Every structure is written in structure tokens, then in C-alpha cells.
Amino acid sequence: MSINKRLEQLRSLMRDRKIDAYIVATSDPHQSEYLADHYKTREFISGFTGSAGTAVITLKEARLWTDSRYFLQAQKELQGSEFELMKMGVEGYPTIVEYLDENIAEFGKIGFDGECYSVTGYKDLSENMGARVLVSDLDYISKIWTDRPDLPKDKAWIHDEKYCGLSLKEKLEILRERMALNHCDYTFIGAPEDICYLLNIRGNDVAYNPVILSYILISKDKACLCIDEEKIAGSVREYLEENGISIYSYEYIYSLLKNIPGKNRIYLDPARTNVAIYDAINANVKITQGINLTTYMKAVKTDAEIESIKKAYIIDGVSLVKFFNWLEVGAKTGSLNELVASNKLHDLRAQNESFIEDSFETIAGYKDNAAIVHYAPSKTGSKTLRDEGMILVDSGAHYKEGTTDITRTIALGSLREDEKIDYTLVLKSFLSLFLAKFKNKTKGTRLDMIAKYPLWKAGKDFFHGTGHGVGFVLTVHEGPQAISERNEVEFVENMTTSIEPGLYIENSHGIRIESEAYVKKAFDNEFGHFLEFETLTYVPIDTRPIKIEMLSTEEIDWLNAYNKKCYELLSPYLDGHDLEYLKESCKEI
Numbered sequence: 001m002s003i004n005k006r007l008e009q010l011r012s013l014m015r016d017r018k019i020d021a022y023i024v025a026t027s028d029p030h031q032s033e034y035l036a037d038h039y040k041t042r043e044f045i046s047g048f049t050g051s052a053g054t055a056v057i058t059l060k061e062a063r064l065w066t067d068s069r070y071f072l073q074a075q076k077e078l079q080g081s082e083f084e085l086m087k088m089g090v091e092g093y094p095t096i097v098e099y100l101d102e103n104i105a106e107f108g109k110i111g112f113d114g115e116c117y118s119v120t121g122y123k124d125l126s127e128n129m130g131a132r133v134l135v136s137d138l139d140y141i142s143k144i145w146t147d148r149p150d151l152p153k154d155k156a157w158i159h160d161e162k163y164c165g166l167s168l169k170e171k172l173e174i175l176r177e178r179m180a181l182n183h184c185d186y187t188f189i190g191a192p193e194d195i196c197y198l199l200n201i202r203g204n205d206v207a208y209n210p211v212i213l214s215y216i217l218i219s220k221d222k223a224c225l226c227i228d229e230e231k232i233a234g235s236v237r238e239y240l241e242e243n244g245i246s247i248y249s250y251e252y253i254y255s256l257l258k259n260i261p262g263k264n265r266i267y268l269d270p271a272r273t274n275v276a277i278y279d280a281i282n283a284n285v286k287i288t289q290g291i292n293l294t295t296y297m298k299a300v301k302t303d304a305e306i307e308s309i310k311k312a313y314i315i316d317g318v319s320l321v322k323f324f325n326w327l328e329v330g331a332k333t334g335s336l337n338e339l340v341a342s343n344k345l346h347d348l349r350a351q352n353e354s355f356i357e358d359s360f361e362t363i364a365g366y367k368d369n370a371a372i373v374h375y376a377p378s379k380t381g382s383k384t385l386r387d388e389g390m391i392l393v394d395s396g397a398h399y400k401e402g403t404t405d406i407t408r409t410i411a412l413g414s415l416r417e418d419e420k421i422d423y424t425l426v427l428k429s430f431l432s433l434f435l436a437k438f439k440n441k442t443k444g445t446r447l448d449m450i451a452k453y454p455l456w457k458a459g460k461d462f463f464h465g466t467g468h469g470v471g472f473v474l475t476v477h478e479g480p481q482a483i484s485e486r487n488e489v490e491f492v493e494n495m496t497t498s499i500e501p502g503l504y505i506e507n508s509h510g511i512r513i514e515s516e517a518y519v520k521k522a523f524d525n526e527f528g529h530f531l532e533f534e535t536l537t538y539v540p541i542d543t544r545p546i547k548i549e550m551l552s553t554e555e556i557d558w559l560n561a562y563n564k565k566c567y568e569l570l571s572p573y574l575d576g577h578d579l580e581y582l583k584e585s586c587k588e589i
Helices: 003-016 041-046 068-077 096-103 119-128 140-144 168-181 192-199 234-242 250-258 275-280 293-299 303-331 338-350 367-371 417-434 444-457 553-573 576-585
Strands: 021-025 054-058 062-066 084-087 109-111 133-135 186-189 214-219 223-227 245-248 265-268 286-289 355-358 363-366 390-395 397-399 406-411 467-469 478-483 496-499 502-505 509-512 515-525 528-535
Touching: 003 041, 003 054, 003 140, 021 041, 021 096, 041 054, 041 140, 054 096, 062 068, 068 084, 096 119, 119 133, 119 275, 168 186, 168 192, 168 214, 168 293, 186 192, 192 214, 192 293, 214 250, 223 250, 234 245, 245 250, 250 275, 293 478, 303 338, 303 390, 303 397, 303 406, 303 515, 303 553, 303 576, 338 355, 338 363, 338 390, 363 367, 367 390, 367 502, 367 509, 390 509, 406 509, 417 444, 417 496, 417 502, 417 509, 417 515, 417 528, 417 553, 444 467, 444 478, 478 496, 553 576
Parallel strands: 021 109, 062 084, 109 133, 186 265, 223 245, 265 286
Antiparallel strands: 021 054, 054 062, 186 214, 214 223, 355 397, 363 390, 390 406, 467 478, 467 496, 496 515, 502 509, 515 528
């Protein structure tokens, strides 16, 4: 069925209830970033496959909002359909609220599926739609998606405490202490990654995220897990029950919330709680809203987690060295393309005993495809690799020891002068944060400015975040901290983050360099407690595209020391041509 045919069927349903606009968000009942196939409703109705975006369908128009990471991708994927791309953050394009305000008449009806729409999103609409009516009980996509994939049924499994250093009981104690500090009798958690973190379990419900779809309601003396009970079997059920976790059916969460005694107070995260869940809470219960308490807990890694992540990056680094060696040899033959390369990287990682799955879909963009920030190679249209230009490879994996996320841009052969200049500017941006010292509790906004200054000085910029928190065998993108122009969360010791500046020249080339780092103490003095970033990632940074005269002595020294450390850590696990490739890649400049 074509996209336009789907829109016809949707509009027929809208007319039955006199709905003037229907919103399809990128979401599931848990407001997850990555979705099980069953919940890819926005992709179904629009044809756009990016991981972020919102479709709005009126009786006459269809619009798709997404951010700058996906502009080029969306333009291609929306061709041939009614959908028009609305570029978020770009002057001249209205926001969703502005569009609805302009196109939906007073007292008009705006519909959406409340089970897949956040409380935060609902509040934004209700505050700006005036007398228009919001109808939140409309799951229209289910009615027209006749071959909708089933939800996964894989069993949950226990993630050994030795990796994270804290038991389920210890985490519950910490959580209840934080509940008491917030004067709350209950906390509701709808984020699967927070639930898996708290319980030290993992699952296979979402591609690239070893989590399990569930809800949990925790009081001062009880914890109720609502989940598809078929997924909790044998030793996992025994483990949970032994630790005081009561297990109920997935839908039972509505009864639990309805039956909370009045005058109690519940804490919840409005960005990770859907409208249907919120509406189920006993009207006499007081509600405190904020970021999930568990989100703050898991943002600061334990020493055990940091040490385990370091091991994960050694495993990953070895696989990547083998991959880049294979890639450069193959590029000279003209027998490889982007998709073949992506699959090869997956296969190399999967050979490791502790490998679980990739942590996101590999981005492997050659030449101008690298300018598409979240480009993913496909069976049709993947570029053949040659011994010229650059390839950007952004990838990662979940191992039992931890989660990795790394980008390297590699020269496959001769480069133009502008490519070398741009590569060196991105490298200087990358190095600026690893060379920085900053006060304890510095906000992500300030760190973002430090990273971008070398590019701004050259009159250039990139339009995605400079860094994001990385989960521990959970989700590769983890908050609340981020290095971005809007993030106000304070950075403290043992927080982890990616550092990934880039530069993207449409129809020409794209460059990104990314490593994960953790925050550690730098020094104390009379002016305060100072911090710095310590790298967790060890894969050589390509020095061939560098214009050395653009780097300072301090930058050169850091880069040489880093590549030397890569050789020391990875060489014991490599031999033959792979070892020779590593040695060549780590030579001083």
C-alpha cells in the first residue's frame, strides 16, 4: 500500500470522528528513542525511517517535522508522497504548534494516540491550542496497519552484578532515599532502560537496546513490575521475587495507579509517561514531576562500571582495527561498498564472546553520503569504495562489559585541500574538550561552546549535539547530561559522555570524530574543584588528513600520546597484517 493510500484511509477515519488534524509521534508507550517494529507508526504512515520526527496529517495536507540530522534523508524518503518536510529549527518553517494554530479552526479537533504520546507533549499542545479540542483515545494506525508486526516475546535475563557493582537491593535503597528527599510516597517509572538498570535485568524487546518493555511502581515498602509475564521465567522470576519485586501483567499498571490511596504523592517523569498512564492515576493523588530519579542514578557510573566499560572498549578497539585494515585493503580493489562494510563490522564484533548486539544501526558514509548525518547504507544505492576521499564510520556495540559508541573518519586515498582543512578543524574541536579543565558542575551548554570555538573561529558549525551520555548495556543515548547548546545539566565525576564534533558539506563530504569519555578529577585549588575528560575509547585517530600547521604543540602532543596508548592497549590482541596496520596508524606526527 502506498503512503498516499494510507493517508486516504487515515483521513476516512478522521472524518468519522470529525478530527481536523491527527498527530503521529515517533514513540511507544514508554517514549523510547528506539522502537520495536510494532511501534514504528510514524514510519508506517510517512515512509520516513529516521529515528526522530513527527507527522501531522490534516484533511488536506501532510507534514513531517524532523531535525537537521535527517533533512537530506527525509527529502529523499518523502519523495512521491503527499508529505512535505518541515525543517525543525530553520527560519521560515513553523513549529508543529504554530502550524496547528494557523491551520486548525477554533473549536477544531486534534487527535492522537494517548498511549504513545507523552505528558510533556500533551501539556505543550494544551497550553497553545486555545479552544481546540484534544482527543487522546485515537489509535488510528492500528486500524489501517493490517500486517503490523507482533511485539517481541523474548525472555528477560539477569545482567551480572559484577559488571555494575551495585545489587538490586542497593539500588532500591538509594532510590527510596531519593524518594524521601522529594517527599514522595510512590514513584512511577515508564522508561524501560531505567527499569532494567534498577533491576539489573536486560531483554530483547527493542533492536539495538537490550531492554524489556515494562512499567514499575515503587512505594516505600513495595515494588510492582508490570510486564508481559511470559518474559519473566525460571531463575529471573525467582531472582526478582527474592529481591521483593512483585510481578503483574503489563496492563495491570492502570489498576495499580487507580488504586493508590488519596493524599499520597507520586513522582513521575512527564517526558517518559504517556497520557493514558497519567490519566489513570487516582485524581486525589498529588503528583510531583521531574526527570526520573533513576535517570540521575544511572548517569553517574560506579567505579566498577567505569572499569568494565574500559574493557568493553579494548574488545571493541581490536575489532575496529581489524575492520579498518580490511576496509582499506578492499577499497583499493573496488570490490566493497558501504553496506558490505557495515555488515563486515557487525560480523567482526559478533565474534567476541561477550557481544550482545550492535548499539545502533551503523553509519557508513563514503564521500558525499557522509554529509548525511545519520546516513545508513541500504541494499540499493550504497556507494562503491575507492582509494580516494574519506569514509565516516559511526558505530557501536553492547557487550556484557559495557556499551560502545565511536566514530572515525578515515582517508581511503588522495584528499582535496578543503577536505584536509575541514578534517583538521573537526579534530581541533574534538581535542578542545580533551584538553579542557573545567569547574565541577559545569553545564553542558558551556562545554558545547568550548568544543565549537575552533569551528566558529573558521566561520563553520555543525547542528547536532557535541556529546550525549552513554548507557551501560542499556541505551546508547542516555541523559540527563549532554554537551549541547540547550543542556543545563551539571557535569560531575564519573558521568560519561560522547565527544563528537562534526562538519558536513552537502554533496561533498562529511567528517565526525567521536570517542566516549568519563569525567574525572583534575585538581583542587583555592578556586575550587576542577574536572577533566578521560578517554574510554582507544582506536587510532587517522593522522593522514591532518594539516599539521593548523595544530598547536599541545594538540600534537595529546594526539601522539593517544595513538601511542592505542598501540600499547590493542597490540597484545593483534598479529600479522592487523598488527602492522595498527603500528602504522599509531605513528607519531
